[in-house]
Amino acid sequence: MLRTLFKFFVLLNSETSPWQLAFGAALGMVLGLTPLWSLHNVLVLFLLLLLRVNISFALLSMALCAGLAYGFDNQFHALGWQVLNAPMLQDLFNACYNIPLLRWAQFNNTVVLGSLLVSVILFLPFAVLVRIGISAYRRHWQARFEQLKIVQLLKASRWYEALSRMETGA
Amino acid sequence: MQRLFRWWGLAAFVAVIAVLALLYALFMDSLLRHVIIRSGSTLVGAKVDLAKVELHLLDGKLILKQLQIANARAPMRNLLSVETLSADLDVQQLWWRRVHIERMQLLGLQFDSARTESGALPGVKPSGALELLPQMAQFDWQMLADKNGWEKLFDDLQLDSLQSVAALRTELKTAETDFKQRIAQLPTNEQLKAYENRWQQIAGKAQGSQLERALSFVSKAKELDALRRDVKAELAKVKALKSQFETSRERLQQHYERVRSAPERDLAQLLAHTSVDLPGTDKLLSNVLGPALNTRLNKGVDYYRVAEPWLNKARIVAGQHPDAPPPPARFAGLDVQFVEQLPQPLFWLKQAELSGELHWQQWQASFEGLVSDVADRPELVGEPSRLQLKASAQSGGDMQLLIEIDRRQPELSAALQLKARAIRFRDLALAETPALALQIEQGLLDLDVSAQQQPALSELKTTAALHDVQLRMSSNSAERFAQELVAELAKTTAFELELYWRKDAQGEQRSLNSSLDDIAKAAFKRVLSVRIAAKKAEVKAKLQARINSELAGLQQQWGDYAALENILREQGKALEDMSKRELKR
Numbered sequence: 001m002l003r004t005l006f007k008f009f010v011l012l013n014s015e016t017s018p019w020q021l022a023f024g025a026a027l028g029m030v031l032g033l034t035p036l037w038s039l040h041n042v043l044v045l046f047l048l049l050l051l052r053v054n055i056s057f058a059l060l061s062m063a064l065c066a067g068l069a070y071g072f073d074n075q076f077h078a079l080g081w082q083v084l085n086a087p088m089l090q091d092l093f094n095a096c097y098n099i100p101l102l103r104w105a106q107f108n109n110t111v112v113l114g115s116l117l118v119s120v121i122l123f124l125p126f127a128v129l130v131r132i133g134i135s136a137y138r139r140h141w142q143a144r145f146e147q148l149k150i151v152q153l154l155k156a157s158r159w160y161e162a163l164s165r166m167e168t169g170a
Numbered sequence: 171m172q173r174l175f176r177w178w179g180l181a182a183f184v185a186v187i188a189v190l191a192l193l194y195a196l197f198m199d200s201l202l203r204h205v206i207i208r209s210g211s212t213l214v215g216a217k218v219d220l221a222k223v224e225l226h227l228l229d230g231k232l233i234l235k236q237l238q239i240a241n242a243r244a245p246m247r248n249l250l251s252v253e254t255l256s257a258d259l260d261v262q263q264l265w266w267r268r269v270h271i272e273r274m275q276l277l278g279l280q281f282d283s284a285r286t287e288s289g290a291l292p293g294v295k296p297s298g299a300l301e302l303l304p305q306m307a308q309f310d311w312q313m314l315a316d317k318n319g320w321e322k323l324f325d326d327l328q329l330d331s332l333q334s335v336a337a338l339r340t341e342l343k344t345a346e347t348d349f350k351q352r353i354a355q356l357p358t359n360e361q362l363k364a365y366e367n368r369w370q371q372i373a374g375k376a377q378g379s380q381l382e383r384a385l386s387f388v389s390k391a392k393e394l395d396a397l398r399r400d401v402k403a404e405l406a407k408v409k410a411l412k413s414q415f416e417t418s419r420e421r422l423q424q425h426y427e428r429v430r431s432a433p434e435r436d437l438a439q440l441l442a443h444t445s446v447d448l449p450g451t452d453k454l455l456s457n458v459l460g461p462a463l464n465t466r467l468n469k470g471v472d473y474y475r476v477a478e479p480w481l482n483k484a485r486i487v488a489g490q491h492p493d494a495p496p497p498p499a500r501f502a503g504l505d506v507q508f509v510e511q512l513p514q515p516l517f518w519l520k521q522a523e524l525s526g527e528l529h530w531q532q533w534q535a536s537f538e539g540l541v542s543d544v545a546d547r548p549e550l551v552g553e554p555s556r557l558q559l560k561a562s563a564q565s566g567g568d569m570q571l572l573i574e575i576d577r578r579q580p581e582l583s584a585a586l587q588l589k590a591r592a593i594r595f596r597d598l599a600l601a602e603t604p605a606l607a608l609q610i611e612q613g614l615l616d617l618d619v620s621a622q623q624q625p626a627l628s629e630l631k632t633t634a635a636l637h638d639v640q641l642r643m644s645s646n647s648a649e650r651f652a653q654e655l656v657a658e659l660a661k662t663t664a665f666e667l668e669l670y671w672r673k674d675a676q677g678e679q680r681s682l683n684s685s686l687d688d689i690a691k692a693a694f695k696r697v698l699s700v701r702i703a704a705k706k707a708e709v710k711a712k713l714q715a716r717i718n719s720e721l722a723g724l725q726q727q728w729g730d731y732a733a734l735e736n737i738l739r740e741q742g743k744a745l746e747d748m749s750k751r752e753l754k755r
Binding site: 045046049050051052073076077080081084085090093094096097098100103104106108109110111112114 | 177503
């Protein structure tokens with residue numbers, strides 16, 4: 001049982017190329033910035049599992065962005081309100097309002113729409129930034145990081161040993 | 171493609187959805203229970219307890235068990251409690267995120283039931299009570315506890331005699347001022363002197379020859395006639411004023427004599443208990459009943475207050491400015507409404523059947539009722555929301571309640587009618603002050619309550635008729651007078667209460683009338699009269715002494731007034747003498 005769980009954990013972390021990490025983080029950002037129990041997050045979850053992106057990184061990004069999102073609710077609301085009341089989009093929204101699935105997607109909620117728009121707009125720039133960050137880390141900081149005593153202690157632990165064996169086995 | 175996709179991810183996605191579905195099946199009911207408790211508590215401002223929730227989405231069935239909504243103002247009581255609430259939902263409307271309840275049943279509904287633990291929410295204060303009763307002059311019941319309480323009462327009586335003294339004083343002052351002004355228009359001393367000088371000139375010895383002296387005499391006679399005419403005209407004025415003064419003085423003198431004999435009349439009235447007016451005695455008992463009545467009325471108002479925020483919930487429509495930004499919490503924000511092809515309310519309770527037990531002051535009745543058409547968009551429903559309730563007891567008595575709330579127009583309007591007949595109750599405390607406690611041990615109640623709320627008008631009218639009443643009254647006053655009064659009042663077997671409250675553009679009106687006040691006032695007068703009769707001579711002397719003291723204060727004023735007559739008399743005499751003078755040859 002434990003072995004199976006470890007295997008699953010390794011699988012989750014098997015996509016480690018910079019772009020896989022970056023797009024994982026970007027999808028996590030969408031999950032974190034928008035209200036979690038929204039219908040569009042089912043699609044995000046689907047993409048997260050189907051595409052070869054790093055899921056752990058996505059979860060980490062989700063946690064960080066969810067913390068940030070608390071401070072931006074008023075701004076999301078203001079943006080959502082402006083968009084939902086834009087005269088040129090009224091016909092579109094009226095049509096969407098009469099589709100049950102989109103009602104469940106809560107497109108007419110100011111915070112949901114505002115946060116979704118922000119996360120979609122920021123998706124690619126965020127992914128690119130993360131990609132650059134990871135490359136820079138690996139080039140300049142990874143070696144120094146692995147020299148730290150705490151990292152060496154962790155590496156010496158049984159858990160890390162078991163993980164490495166699993167990775168090698170996978 | 172292999173590099174882009176991990177195909178086992180599809181299976182993982184299905185597995186996640188399956189896990190979520192399993193979690194929903196296992197925990198949805200608990201989650202819904204917490205949501206109902208949390209949102210209900212926020213709405214009501216007190217604890218909401220719910221034992222169990224069962225949601226069967228596919229069948230469109232929702233069942234709540236043992237729901238209790240606490241009363242924020244009385245935390246150990248429930249506003250209402252329900253054994254079982256079952257609702258049949260329209261599943262099709264759920265796809266549109268609308269909650270339409272086709273039919274709801276509330277079984278075992280009770281109002282004002284006891285709680286085992288406090289329902290107060292920490293940090294939440296209940297809204298203040300409405301002041302539905304008028305402010306009334308206080309009667310000092312505590313005064314009856316004094317040794318000579320009734321004598322002090324007597325000192326405060328508004329007696330005819332004292333009022334007459336005040337009237338006399340005013341009348342005297344007015345008359346004095348009036349006559350002074352008119353006397354000022356009569357000939358002054360200078361004018362009298364001028365007349366005298368004219369007379370002296372006319373009466374002076376003539377000079378010259380006999381003919382000249384004769385001619386001078388004729389001319390002087392003419393002058394004398396002219397002088398006499400002037401003097402007589404002035405004399406007529408003075409005489410007229412003197413006559414008016416005498417009439418006025420006679421009238422005031424009669425008034426004075428009436429005041430002096432007033433104590434005799436006052437005593438007769440006291441003994442006949444027809445003139446006892448003390449501050450607060452008009453509403454002797456209404457004042458005492460007021461606080462308890464206000465509390466009971468506010469209990470009814472509390473039910474409306476709980477529903478009010480929901481009744482007046484604003485809808486945010488595209489193009490309308492929101493009321494306020496959302497609170498900084500996740501899943502908040504505002505839902506903007508757009509145009510629907512087939513508009514429907516988001517929430518619509520079409521029909522709810524109620525049944526339960528009603529308990530009030532040991533009157534127990536079973537009731538049935540119907541609630542219909544409660545919706546967030548009543549203009550789409552086309553009907554006002556209604557509550558109809560009928561209760562009847564095996565021991566006798568019945569009650570009917572009809573409430574109608576109409577929000578189809580922008581301004582809310584509501585109406586309430588409550589009729590109760592022959593409610594046999596026990597142990598109803600109407601007043602619990604130490605000075606005067608009043609409890610109805612048992613009685614029959616007929617009650618009519620009507621209330622309406624319009625855009626510019628709020629009105630409440632309550633009429634209660636109590637009969638076959640057994641009253642228990644007590645006072646902590648040691649004074650026999652108070653105990654006699656209480657004993658008299660306790661003989662009452664029937665009385666009525668009427669409360670009226672109205673608020674409109676002109677302001678607020680409140681009135682509380684009770685036949686108990688008339689009964690109390692009559693009893694009060696009877697007891698006071700008996701006391702006065704027993705000390706008749708003493709009371710009369712006291713009254714007379716008071717009057718004499720008041721009249722003594724008028725002496726100065728009376729003297730000033732009487733002095734005016736002297737002025738008139740002197741002037742009149744001078745003018746009279748002057749008019750009778752003759753020339754000497």
